[in-house]
Amino acid sequence: MRQRRWLDLLKDYDCDIQYHPGKANVVANALSRKALIKSQGEVNTTAAMCTIGKVFNYGNEQFVIDAPGESTNQGFIHRFASMFATLKIVPDIINEVKIAIKSDHYLRTVQEDIKKGKTIPEFALDDENVLKYKGRVCVPETESLDIRHRVMKEAHTTVYSIHPGSTKMYHDLKKLYWWRGMKADVAKFVSQCLNCQRVKAERQRPTGLLQPLPEPAWKWDCIIMDFVTWLPLTPRVVDAVWVIVDRLTKTARFIAIRTQYTLERLAKLYVDNIVRLHGVPESIVSDRDPPFTSKFWEGLQKTMGTTLKFSTAFHPQTDGQSSVPFRF
Template structure:
């Protein structure tokens, strides 16, 4: 209707309509723009130059060369190479010597780093800008220290340096299922039984694991019931539990439940999944195995979970030098591929106790060797802590927010 009205209006005029391409019709663009109430004004920056800087440097040089101050300048005989220029300012190889006396180095640093004309460049850029005009002993190191202590740079700049702090590892457990770790695999495809989450519980000594299918909406009371049935009744109450900060692990019910058992809860730091690296690595392996089962055998993933658990626990583990079943029970479980008669090996009484004790000692030695090797590799990409307990530090989590176990694709998709 709108076009029809315009056609009827134009019929009253004797005119010819010609198409004009948009790229060439720049006049129409200017006419269609909203008129500005106020004209655009270019604001010029006013540069403030400290004209008295050279005077202050000369005055500081005279004071620094006095006998009571000369030792603090760390010149080590180079004061003989200081030559005055036409303004009577002492220079070293045609560069102005800035003494420590008078605090002028900080003034120069502030102008080169924090002024509106610099806007926080890095240490190398500042040094390259200043070295042609100024000089003092250990100048490059002082520039690096100044930039490293800039609070604004620490807040806004991206992190390119090595992480602070060498690898800290938890103690090696002394017995089976005394120290465990646990985590959830969430947002899995929902099965006909309603399962969409796997609860992974791992013994930190024998590396034996339980893969428990649950529903994502199961509350903490339900998890406590499963924990009692699957873990406590089979292996006893653990001394400590390492887990992430899942809401179910932070609930009052779960904490009261573990407090009644006397188990210590060790929660990881936010955005630091490496705190419980054992569970994270276990989950990666579990997902690969489940994905392979679903592709080869079909059906829901929870149908294959018991066999996946058996396969994992009966497979060789590098860090302990044995299969988790072998570390837990003394030998690998029988399977269609590997079997032995029940009467092949019969140990009773003290022999069983002695063999089990020797096996645990051997496993702990292997774990220690693996931990030492892992720490050696990890510390190559880290630096020692530069602060102590009680120091005020900035907590930056932005480098860790991108750490994700999975991408946007489904967890069991190819």
């Protein structure tokens, strides 16, 4: 409906719509860009104006933000200007990081190596003996004191964060903090936020239901294939099996291969063991392994007249029949 309304509005104008990349839009208005603080003492007037009349609590003190020029708390606004638009590392988190880093084996090892004089790429210790990665504070993983959860909660649920999405929240956090798997942790945290799930409406069109594959009309018209890799090396110097299953009769063929085989060699094995004995199939169902998504394999099957059908992302049941022979 949104696009329909825009079409109804623009149809009366003789104009051409051209796409303008966001990077090239250097003169964007204030509403379409997030305001950032350039220095610690610079006040973001846009963020301050948005909070006029609000009561702000900091520690044991309470402040009321008034209009510029009438506020009795001008020093307060200048002092805590960075809290209006950007995140800020508070001292107590730094102290907790220093204590908790002893429980993280990886970060503790890096910190000890740096103290011994070793050079660890991208890692360094600052003047306060805080471990940093590319200038960002390294947040350890602990069981008793979950600092990562506290950092994500501060970046998501405070009045100045306004419950951002996972992408925006990740870009805000990665300017100050770092830990392995941060992006996945942020996405999981946002997905578990009850307020976001209840309030934020889904703007995308509902996805359709999964549809079963049609039954093939004849044997070896439709096949499913997959690889079983990293097996023990045999006297024939092979360490993998290429499993090809007929969807109609469930007949399986096993081709011994090596994981280092080129696509040309795999194509020759496919022609010798499948096409020569059973003919060219109409369709092939497989996962999205690099050999199956390569231009060479796509061009070969297109020349033969075979349709490639890839499994749905995060739904391995699509080509599950190729995994059944693995049990034996």
